[in-house]
Amino acid sequence: MENLDEQTLPAWWKDVQKALINEQMDTFRAEFLELHPYDQTQIFLAQNKNERMLIYTYLSPEEMAEILENIDLDELDPILTEMDARYASQVLGEMSTDDAVDVLNTLDQNEVASFLTIMEKEDAEDIKGLLHYEEKTAGSIMTTEFIAIEATMSIRESMLHLRKEAPDAETIYYVYVVNEDKKLVGVISLRDLIISEEDWTVADVMSDRIVSVSVGEDQEGAAKMMRDYDLLALPVVDFQQHLLGIITVDDIMDVIDEEASEDYSKLAAVSGMEKPDTSAWIAAKKRLPWLIILLFLGMLTASLIGRFEKALEQVPLLAVFIPLIAGMAGNTGTQALAVAVRGIATGESKNDGQVRILMREALTGLITGISCGVVITIVIYLWQGEFYLGMLVGLSILGSLVVATIAGSFIPILMHKLHVDPAVASGPFITSINDIISILIYFGMATIFMDLLIS
C-alpha cells in the first residue's frame, strides 16, 4: 500500500517477502512469527491482495488478530471484507475485546450482527457486553481480560492462578482483588506479589486504597487519572463498585494523543485530523463545509462595512486599516481561545476558576490593548502625519483586543457549561466574530469622530 524503497528494507523484511513470493509456508511462518506484531503489520500492509490472501491461509486467526490490532481502524474495513467470513469472525474473537469492539463500531449493524452470529459464543458475549457503552467513555476503551483473585488466597495460590491466566490477560502487572459479590476491594501489583513470602495471604499484601474509574466517566478523565497516579492499568467499576474491566496504558497513550489532536483540529477548523495520504478530494470535502460557513460570515462582515460606505467615500484611507484591526482582534481571540480550550480539556480550570479566568483574560486584553494601541498611534502619526487617524486606529485596537480576548475565553467556557459541542467555537469561528466586532468598533468610532478626520 505504501511506496517502499526496496533498498532500504531490512534483511528480515526481504527474507519474509521472499518466502511469501515463493509460497514457502513453513519458511514464512518461521521468519514472520519471530517478528514483533508491529513489524508484522508493516509487512502485511505492504502486500498486494494476492499475497494478503495467501497470508490468511498461512496464519491462524490468533496470529492474524495480533496484526489487526495494530492497523488503523479506517483501513480495516476492506481487509475484513476480503477475508473469508468465518476466518474474519474467528480473528475478531481472538482480538482483545476492547480492540474487537473498536473494529465492530466502525462497521454497520448488519455486518456486526453477522460476525457475532458466526463467532464463538463466549467471545460474542464479551463483545456484546462492551458494544453498548457510549463512545469516548471509560467503558468503551476498557477490556474485560483482567486477572481477579480473592483476598483469602495465599500468595502461592495467586501466583499459580496468575500463571494460568497470563496468556489471555491484557496485563498481568496488576491483579485485582474482589469479594464474593465481585466487588473490587483491593489491588496488588505483580511487583508486590513477587517480593512477598509465599505463605502470606493476599489480604496481607494488597492495597485497599484503590484508584478506579466509573464506567460512564469520560475517557479523558481516565487518562488524567492514569497520568496523575502513574498507573499501568486502571480498574473500571459500576456504581456499586463491581469490577467490570480495566483500561491499560497503551490505550491511554492513544487517548492523550487523540484528545490533544482534537483540540488542535478545532483550532484550525479541520474536522477530524487528515492523514498525509488523504486524497485531495477527501481533504477538500472535509474542509469545505467550514469554509462555506466562514464565507457567509465573511459576507456578513462585508455587508456591515457596506453600511459605512459613506464614511469610506469621505475618508478612503479608513479602508487601509481594516485588515490590521480585524487581524489583531482575530489573533488575540485565538490566543485566548487556545488557553481556555486546553484549560477545559485538561480539567485544570475548575468551575470556581472560570470567573477568575475571565477576569484574567479581560485584564490581559487591557494590557496588550493599551500597549498595541499606543504603538500604532505613534507609528501612524510618524508615518502618515495623521494624529487623529492614529488615535482612532489605536483606540479601535484597544477596544477590539479587550473584547476579542474576553470573547475568546468566554465563548468556549459558555459552550462547555451549556454542554454544547465546543467544536462550534473553533478558531476561525471566533476569528470571524471578532472581525465583526472590531469593524463595528472601528467604523462606529470613525463615524462619531468624522469631523476630526476630515478637517
Place this chain on the structure above:
Amino acid sequence: MENLDEQTLPAWWKDVQKALINEQMDTFRAEFLELHPYDQTQIFLAQNKNERMLIYTYLSPEEMAEILENIDLDELDPILTEMDARYASQVLGEMSTDDAVDVLNTLDQNEVASFLTIMEKEDAEDIKGLLHYEEKTAGSIMTTEFIAIEATMSIRESMLHLRKEAPDAETIYYVYVVNEDKKLVGVISLRDLIISEEDWTVADVMSDRIVSVSVGEDQEGAAKMMRDYDLLALPVVDFQQHLLGIITVDDIMDVIDEEASEDYSKLAAVSGMEKPDTSAWIAAKKRLPWLIILLFLGMLTASLIGRFEKALEQVPLLAVFIPLIAGMAGNTGTQALAVAVRGIATGESKNDGQVRILMREALTGLITGISCGVVITIVIYLWQGEFYLGMLVGLSILGSLVVATIAGSFIPILMHKLHVDPAVASGPFITSINDIISILIYFGMATIFMDLLIS
C-alpha cells in the same frame, strides 16, 4: 497554595490535616504514608510554610522524594530552597535519576554544584552522567535504574536477582539481558519469566529482536516507538549498543502531551502553554511579543492597501470585501498548516511524501477555491446586482485559496528541511502572509479590470 473548599475534602485528607495541626508525628505518618504519592503531593501542596517545615522533619528523604516527583518543575525551586540543604540533597539523591536530573536542570549551575557536593557519591555520579544529555533527547528522559541480567543465568537465579533489585528499579516488568561488555543482547518480560520453568536459562526464553532507541534520538521518536510497539519501557543504547538506561511509559505519556501542546501553542501563537492560574501580567508579557510582530506585519498590509488608494477612491465598494478575501485566505492557510505541522510532528510525512503533500494541498486549494469562488460570485450578483465585481471577488478568492493552501503547507515543510525552529511558521504568521498575498491578488486584479468595474 490552592483555594480548597473545606467541605469537599475527603475524610482521609481531614485526618491527615488534623494530625499535622496537632503536631502528632506518629498519627500523621501512619495516615499520610498510607496514601498514594499523588494524593500525598496534593496535601503537601495545600500546606502553608509552617506545616511544610514540619513535614520535612516528619518524613525521611526517601518518603519526601516520592512527593517531589509529582510536583511540577516550575513549582519546585521555592520548595527546595526552604528545605535544609543537606535534607534537600538527600531527597534529590532518593528520587529517580531521571526526575532528579529534570529538577537540577531547572536550577542554576552553582546550586547544582552545591547539591551534588553534599549528595552521596554514588547518587551524584549517576546524576552527573545524565546531566550532560541534550534536552528533549532520549538520554535526557531516561533513568539508569533498570534491571540487567546475563544470558547464562537460570530463570531461578534471575527471579532472585529481580527480587533483590526490585525496590530500586524504575520498572521490573522488563529485564534486560547484557553480555560481558554490557552490550544489550536481549530482553525478557516479567510475564515470560513467570511462566517459564525455573531451570531453563535466560537465553532459552529471551527475545533477541530488541527494540531500542539511540541516546541522542529525539524524545518524540522514542515516544512513537513505544506507542507503535506497545512497550512499557524502552532501552536506550549508545552507538555500540551498550545499555545506558531505560525510558518508562509514564515519562512518555508526558512527552506525548507536551509535544502535542507545543504544536497547539504554535498554531495559536501562545509561547509556552499558560496555566489557568498564570497572572494577567505574565500572560500579557508572553503574548505581547507575538502581537507586536503581527502589528507590524499588519502595518505592511495597510501600507500595501494604501498603494491602491486610487482604486479605492474610484470604487469604494472594493473595501467592503477586503476582510472577506483576507479572512478566507487566512482560514485555508491555517487548515493546511495544521495538517502539515502534525504530519511532520508525528513523523507520518516522510521525505519522499512531502512533494506529494504539496501536490495534494495545491489540488485541495483548487477544489475549495473553485467552490467558494463560484458561490461568492453568484451571491454578490444576486445581492448587489454587480456581475463584474462578483467575478473579481470570486477569482480573487480562487487565487488566494490556492496560494494560501500551498503556502500553509510549504512553509512548515521548508522550515523543517532547513532545521529552522518551525515556531516562526505559527498560525498568525502564516495568516499575515496570506493576508498580504490575497490583497495583492485582489487589488492587482481590480486595477487591471478597473474599466469593467466603473463602467
